Structure formats: structure tokens, C-alpha cells
Amino acid sequence: MTEILRCENVLVSFGGVVACNNITLGITEGKIIGLIGPNGAGKTTLFNVLTRFQDADTGSLYFRGADIGRLKPHDMASMGMTRTFQNINLFAEQSTLDNILIGAHHLIGNPFANMFGLPRARKNERKLIERARQIAEMLRLEDQLNNEVKNLPYGVQKRVEMARALASNPEIILLDEPVAGCNEEETADLKEIIQHVNRELGITVFLVEHDMSMVMSICDYIYVINFGANLAEGTPAEIQSNSDVIKAYLGEEDET
């Protein structure tokens, strides 16, 4: 099993407050990996570092062994990494189809050729639309394609975000709290989708989540961080029985 994404000794601080303190973790290809930790443990910051929205003060990042510490957020998509956001971050004024197509932005080729509608670009565009439809089909969004996403229900918007992530043809998807705010039915739905994506499409999934039962049931491997530092790692079963983790979640609740 090869590691697709790895970070070593990542340290990030905001004006004296240390958000990530020497975090090291590796994501094995083809798995669903979870990242958990109490509120304010630095999960989102780590996500931002991995997707290059945030620069680490020290530490290194590797994607398939190549150093990605200096790349920009928009370089991630063409490399095969994509993410979703904690609160829904869709292009609200645009249709579902357009939202999905943006996900495939790095596949449009030469922007000028695309803009002036040269034959090859047109062909490419048609192919992208076709693929967007297939993704929509898979996520049961085909009836929403022409609707503006701001008018869609919450759970559907979550699926649109997922579809957008898939459109970039990723090898790994980073999901920032994919089921936050969803009801049980929607959660089950998304869980199924995540598993489908992982098993049928072979895409590695790295997710941050607060819903423990969901994390425990779908993850192959889990990292726990607390106060910005590695606390524990292991299979769901190991984590559930880890005393440090239990203490972090229960005993020291008021200090986080």
C-alpha cells in the first residue's frame, strides 16, 4: 500500500496561538481515512495546509512522494486532490450543472480556445458536460441540473458539492465535515455515497467529522489530534478503546 498524501511535522501558529503543533500523518491510497479531535484541535487548519490555503510555518507535505509545500490551492485539482468545505461553499447563483463543471475546470484546456469556442475546445466542452451528467446521475442530481443551487435543499446541496469534487477527476478527496448539519436520512445517504466513491471509483477519502458513529462505521483508519498535536491513530476499534482519546473527548472537555 502506497501513501498518497503525507505531512510531516506541520506547525502553524496564528499570532502566538499554535493551531498545529508538529502533526505528522500519512494517507494510504484507496482507503477512507478519518481525522477526529475535539473542537479547536486544529483539524480545519490542517486541512487548509494540505489543500494549500494555509502555509505551514515549518514541516513538509508530500503528494505521491513529491514535495507540494510551495504549490498554490488551484494546483491541487490538476494534481488529483480536491476538497469540500465545512459550510457549504457552492456557487449559489449558478445551476447545478455549472457547479459541477467548475469542478472540472482544470480540464477545459486552453482558456482562450475554450472562450472562442474553437472546434476542439467545443468537443472537449461537450465531453465535460457529458461527464458532469454522469456524475449527476450517480449522485441522483440529474433532475436538478438546470436549477440554481441556492434554491436546493441542504442535503441536495451537500451532494452537489460532492459532485463538484468528483468532477475534477480526483485521486483523493478531502471532506471537511461532510455530514455536519444533515439529518439522519441525509447522513445515511452521504455515507453511502462516500463508500461508493471509495469502493467503485477507487478514490481515496480523507475526512474530518464530528459524527462519531459515522466515522467509526466507514473509516478504515483514524487519526486523532488534540491541541494541534497527534494524539492517537489506529483502526476504529483501536481508537474506541484508546484511553487518551476517551480522556480528550470526555475528561478535558471544558479546557478545549
Added chain:
Amino acid sequence: MFGQLFISGVATGALYALTAVAVVVVFRNTRTINLAQGDFAMVGAFAALVFIKDFGLNYYVALFGAVLTCVLLGIAFERIVMRPIADSDWLTLFTATLGMYYVLHGVAGWFWGRDTKAFPVTFDPTPIEVIGGLVSQGHVINMAWAGGIGLMLFWFFRYTKQGIAMRAVTDDPDTAMLMGIPVRFIVLLTWGMAGFLAAFAGVLLAPIVYVAPEMMDEVLIKGYVAAVFGGLYSIPGAILGALMIGITENMAGGYLGSHFKTATAFVMIVVLLAFRPQGLFGIQKRREF
């Protein structure tokens, strides 16, 4: 020459300061650049003019009347125009204030004509000497008032319930709402305050820039630049920005040549924004997710 240029620059900067502060006060709580701020002031100046000339009132009574007029105008503007579109994007709010600019401009031109009018209260022409430079009394009085209002704002934001609530709304409107702060009321108060500051700006500037519908246009634009200079969130920053612009302008006018005088502020702002997009004293807001 340097001393005199400096002092005159400070005097001019003080003219921009009141408008800059008003721009900041509105921006902090509504995230809107108020293009009508200058026209509020213009209405205030005209109101004072009418009170003094047509009703024969005392200067201070007229000032009070102007303040009342402008506060009501600010509140009415919030209730009628800004509230229905409060949830819209930046562009919408900005252009709404622009609409108000047009309306007030047109109404003022219609009521009072386009002619420049003298403000009946003029100051004693004997100048006062300050560290080697001469300042006219009008400017000194203007600076004193501006300083007084600055202190009052400081006290307001530091010690009054409304002021603290306003600051909370500035920091995080959503949390403030959850904490039980009546955000709507605070926004209304903000606009009232904008009117209050505008009235002072209008009446104080009237003897210096003279009364006409477009009297505040130039001051207003410099006021924005000053506000952005200070980072748009900081009142002391806005005042400092205004003074800096006044001084730099005068220095450029004196040493580089008058052609470049008015452009100085804009060159400064373009260069500043290129290197410090958050303004001189602005806080780089953490990117939120």
C-alpha cells in the same frame, strides 16, 4: 515655507477627517461605503443656512437644527432604502447609497439652486500662529470641534451600552445577534450617527468650502481615501489618514508643483493598496471557512 505648508496641511486634513470618520462608522456596522455621506453634510449645511438666514436663528440653534435634520435623514434613509436590501451583496448596498446621492443632489439643486452661497457665519479673519505657521480661526474652530467629536466617539464606543453593542456588531454581526444585541436597532443608530457627523461636517465646512450642492464632492472623495488609508475599521486610523493626506497634498503642492497636488492622495492610495490591501491600520482578517 515647510512649517506653513505643514500647518495648512493639518488644517485641510482636519476638514477631511470628519467625513472619513463618518465613512468608517457606517462601514464598520453595515459593510457599506456611504456615497451619500457628503450629501448628508450638504443638506446639513443648507439646513443651517436656511435656519440662520430665513428664520434668523442663532448659529448654535441652527447647528442643532441641522444635526436634527441630518439624523432624521440618516434614519429615514436606513428605514426606507437600506433595510429592505440589508441582506444583499456589497454592490447593491453601495449603489443604493449612490442612488441617494443622486436624489439628494437633485433635490438640493431644485430647492436651493446651483449657485454657490456664502455661509452667513464667518470667523474672525485674524489668524493664529501655531509653531511657526499661521492658521485661520475657522480652521482652528473646525479642528477643535473635530477633536471634540473624536473624543466623544471614543467615550461612546468605550463606555456606553450602545457603543459597546455597536462594537460587538462590528466584530461579528451573527454572534452579536445571538447574544441578544438588537442588530437592526444598532444599524439604525449607525445611520443616525452618520447623519449626526454629517451635520457637523457640513456646518463646520460651510464657511470654508462654501455652500453649494456639490460642495462636499471633493471633500467626500478625500474622506474615503483617508478612511481606506486608515483601514476602514479604525476611527483613529481614519483621522490619522485624513491628516496625512492633507499634509502630503500640501507638501506635494509646495515642492513638486500644484499639478500633482490633487493626484497625490490617489497615487498614495493606489500604492498603499498594492502593498497593504487592508490599509495602513487595517487588520488582515483571518480567512474564514
Added chain:
Amino acid sequence: MVDPFFTREVKLVTNIIRQLITVVGSLFVLTMFQSGHASDGPGISKDQILICSYQPMTGKVSSYFRMGKGADAWFKHVNENGGINGRMIKFKMVDDKYEPARTKNIVKRFIERDKCFAIVAPLGSAPTKAVIDYIVSKDVPLIGAGTGAAKNVFYKSRNVFPLYPPYDKEGTDLVRFTKEVFNAKKIGVIYQNDASGKTHLKGIEVGLKQYGVEMIAAEGYEPKEVDLSSQVIKMKSANVDALICSCAPEPAAKVYTERAKLGWKAPVVNVFFGKSPKVPELAGKGAVDGVYFATIFREWDDPNEHIQKAKAILTKFYPEEQHDAVHLWGFTGAQVFSEAVKRMGSGPITRAKLLDTLEGIDNWKGSVVPVVNIGEVKEGEEAIKHLLVPSMNYVVYKGGKFQPFTPPWMK
């Protein structure tokens, strides 16, 4: 203040309707019904003469709209007294915001759609420069435009009747003034950074050579600049013997306030378009005391009957206006035009005849200008001979009023 409201609202509605009708009408109606003599020029009907004028009603120089109001007041007065030879004068003023691009479109409409007989008393150097070629090419008379830009005054056409002398000539005269009245050797100039100021500057440079005076400082200002202190401070520290101020009333007031503040005593002469009762009013009487102004008109308190009549007319039709020399600019063009129409009698009225009649006005003392003498211009000659107000006088502000002043060479 109540009555104008109502009339303006009615005017608003009728205006919109009229505009719509003209636009739609001229699309579909090919031949327009023309009344009056078959031989009459455009814009002339049996009972009306249509003349037009572009004015900065709004925008940055809107205070110069006074010129339009002056002309309008005169024409209202004429109409109230039965018009001229049975015809009323319709004076149409349109706002161009002092933007040349708008002016051009407006003038096109004047000439092509409205069929204006003549353009009378419009305002502005830049707008006029933008449209003068077009106006002349359509053979339309341009009478009394408020501009001293060289192009407009020296335009080679019979159709142009400039109002006052070009600014560069005035500039040269002012240098002579500083030399012979102030006995200055080194002068400074503060000028408006636009067509008027720069033309003055050109003339001043000519004058420097002619009279052996040196210009050691020249500072410009933007028309709407808030504060002119740096310019005045620079003048003072350059230690000039005398100052020429090519300033409009509001900036002039700012300059004199600043000058008084600094306690600077060098003598000053101001160009004529800054001569306004506004200056002492805005700056305070003390600050303007002893300042010389060029002027092209008599004072409003001059006992001359025409001045007093103009005052009465203006008070009647524009009661809220404060009397200013700029009103008289408008009066001049309007009065000369109506005199010419009067002289044409009841026969057919054409543009060619108007030009001939205007050129026939000699030694006429019936307007706010002391004497109007319009010379003859042949095709291809400069319009400068058409000047309505050829001479320039000087006043000095002393003891709270403008007093006539005659420089040595005019005695």
C-alpha cells in the same frame, strides 16, 4: 418657493410628453408643417422664434448657469412685453454638464431636430470648442458664447459673434497692468488648470516679453480644489512683487482668504470672470480689500438705466438669484440678438439677414454694454471683429464696494 414647484412639475410632465411626441413624430412624419413666411429661416414660425443654448445646469461648473438665467430673464421680459414684431422668443436651454461629448449631441439636436434659428449665449470654452466646427458648418449663428478660448474667438467665420475678448489678450493686458500700476518686476500667476487658465498663461507669456516683466512662479489649481493654501504659500515664499490671479469667484475667494491669513501684502489683479460680488461675500470684505479686478461690465449699482433695468428684470424672473456679472454675459447676447430681430422688422427672417443686421449694429447704446459696435467680417476672416464687448475696464475693491479704476494708459 411654493409656486415654482408647481410650474416645474407641470413643465416636467409636459416636457416628457413633448419629447416623446417629437421623437415618435419625427420618425413617422416625413414632412413637417411649416408656418410663417415660406422664406423664413429654420426655427421661425408666425408667432415664435426658437433659439437655443447649452448650459451647465448641473455638474462642477453649474454656478455659471447664471449666464443662461440672465439671458432667459431678458427673453422672458421681451415676451411679457409682446415679443418682437409679434413673435415670441422661445429660449431653449439644455443641460450639458460642461461635458463636451454631451454638448455635441445636444447641439446636433438643436440644429437638426429642433431647427433652432441661432445658438445664443451658451456657456463654456471646452463645450464650445467641441461644437463650433459643427455649428459653423451648418451655417448657424453663434451669438455671445461665454468663452475666451482663442479658437472660439478667432474662428474664421461670419457666423461667430464672440462675447468678450480672448483670454490671452486679457493676460497680456494684465501683465501691462502689473507693470504700470504696481510697478512690478517679478510676478506670480495663479491660474485655473483648464482651458481658461492656460489661455491666460499664454497671453501672460506674450506680455512678459512685451513689457519686460519676469514671471517667477506659476501655480495651477483644479476647479474644485478644496484648499488653495499651498499655492498661495508658494507665491508668498517666492516673494513676487505682484500676483495675477486667473481665478473664478470661488477659488478667488479661497486665494484671498489665504492671502489675508498669511498677511501677505503683494498687490493682486484678478481676471474679469472672477469679478463677482461673491468674492468679498465668500472671503470676507477685509480679505478682498485692495484687490484689482478686470471687468467687462458696469457695476450693478451703476445708475445707468440699462443696468438698473437688467437688475429689475432679473429680480422679477429669478428672485432667488444674487446679481452677478455672469448674468450680464447672458444679457448681452440676448439683448443684441433681440435688437437685431427688432431691426429686421416684420419681413422674412433668415440667418443670412440676421448676420447682416448684426453687423449693422453700430454705436448702439441700448444694452448693458456701454456701446456695442459690431464690425464687418468677410468670409474667411477672423470673428474677432464681431466682438460684442471689445473693451475691458478695471475696478478695485475698496471700502466694501467695487470702485472704477482707470490705469494710466487708458486715461
Added chain:
Amino acid sequence: MFGPVNKSSLNRGTLANITTLRQNWGLMIALFTAALAFPFLPGVEGWMASQAALIVVYIIAAQGVSILTGYTGLVTVGHGGFLAIGAYTSALLTKYFAVDLIIGIISGAIMAGVFGFLLGLVFLRLSGAFMAIGTLGFAFFVGTIVNNIPIFEGREGISLPTNRVLGMEIGDTGFLVISVIALGLTTLLIYRLVHSGVGRAFMALRDAERAAESSGVNRVKYRTLSFTISAAVTGVAGGLNAHIVNYVSAEVFADIWYSVDFLVATVVGGSAMLMGPFIGGFFIVMVPFFLEELADFSFILKGVVLIGVLILAPAGIAGVIARPFQALRAKRICPKSTGQPK
């Protein structure tokens, strides 16, 4: 890779695109034919052609603003500066080098585009109020330059030779035809832009900058591109504006309210709609036209309409007009759409 492709859904999608295309094209072609035929109608006089050309100029300028403000979400109050750059480039070339009108206008657009590119780079990190003030500063800066450097002749202005294309004098009618053709090209450009990956990227940056970045949109590249295209389109308007009156003067370009007029045109018409600038440009030019003798009323009316549009029709007048069409289209294309997940 994604499982079986459902043919029927694919057809529906293609249909959707083609219908959008056809409806817009139909309307646009009708509009342009009408505009081109207009000057040749009986009873149309020269001033109407030049008035119509002025409207066209405002439409093009508003289109320029709409690219940046409407589609990319960066509010600009400084497009008067680009207009000036386009106008002066074209003016100086036609006056001193006697180049063809069309080449002059194209050069103006290129020059404005170059400045747009630079400004885009300078203001890379700005948005919202800061962007507005920054662009405002730029416009003033350009105004000061043209007012004070002798070759631009400041407020005195430059009178230009009569308009010639390929050596022929074109007059008002010919000029209108040229303007309408230019408008056609800019409209086509915007249409292609909006319906391509580039336009999608612009709108993505507008709606959710971070999500766009994580989807692979290079923020720097696309923001700068948007600035460049927007400035170039406004530069076209500038070139036309110079030749419509054969006169350029700093009197106009040093004035912020000119830039603001374009913004108003964009917002009133509908900032992110193809039709928006058309309605807005018409509005801005025709309000003072209908109220030409009542200048103050034209101010008031402009303000009241602007505020009214913002409150009643936030998507602009074009949004109101488009609403029934959109509803109709949605019904036809997605008859089953209920807005609820299955």
C-alpha cells in the same frame, strides 16, 4: 468509469444548452438588425444616429464594467480611466498618425487592456470597498495625467479630424454602423465568455472564491484576465466616445461621476445578464435626454429608479424581463423538476 450513461438525460442537457443558445441568438440578431437598419429608416435624422451611437458607447462601457463587476464580482468605480485610455490612444493615433478609425479604436482597446492587466496585478488582493477606492484612485490618476501632460492638451481638449474608414468619410450614419458592429463583437465576446469555462471560472470566483480555487481556478490568472478583458471592452467604448464628437478633453475623464454612471448602467440593467448593459446604457443616456431642460429632475429620477430597481428587482431590469422566460424554459426542459430529492 461512472457507471452506465443514461441517454435520455444526456439529450435533455444538450437540448437545454441549444435552447438557451437559440433564444439568445434570436433576440440578439433581431436587435442588431434593427440597430443596423435604424439609420436608414425614413425620417431618421443625423442627430438620432449620433444619439444612438452615444447609447451604444454607454452600452459597451457598461458591458466592460459588467465583466468585472457583474461576472467576476469586483466592484469598480474607475472604468472612466480605461475609457480615457481608449479615447486618448485612438485620438492621438488618428490625429498625429492619421491612422484609420478602426485601427485607432482597436489600438485604444489594446492599450486599455494592457493597463487593465497591470491594474489587475496591482490590485490582486483587493475586493469590496477597498477595490472600489483603489479603482477610483486609478481613475483620478489617469485624469490627472491627461490633464497635465502637454500632449493630451488637458481640459482644452484635442479636436480630431473627421471620421474616416478606409479613406472614406463616414458621417453620423456610418459611425453608428461602426458602433453597432463593435457592439455586436463585444456582445459576442461576452456571450462566449459567459458560456465558456472562462466565464464559469469568473463567476466561481465571484460566488465562492475558495471553492473556486480548490476546484483548480487560478485566482491570479483569472482575476487579471477579467480585468484585462473588461478594460479592453471599455477601451473600445472610449475610442468610439472620442470619435463620436471628434473631440477629447480631460474635462470629462477627470470626473468620477462618469465612471459611476457606467456602474449605475450595469446595476440598473442587471449586472450579470447579457441584456443588462443594453437596458442600463439606454437608461443612462435617455433619462437626461427626456429631461433635458430639467437637469435636477434627471438627477432625482436617476436616483429614484436606481433605488427602486435595487429594492424591487435586485437582479436589475433585465432580471425582471428574463424571469418569465426562464420559468417557461425551466418548465419545458425539466418538466419533472420538483426541487426535492428523490
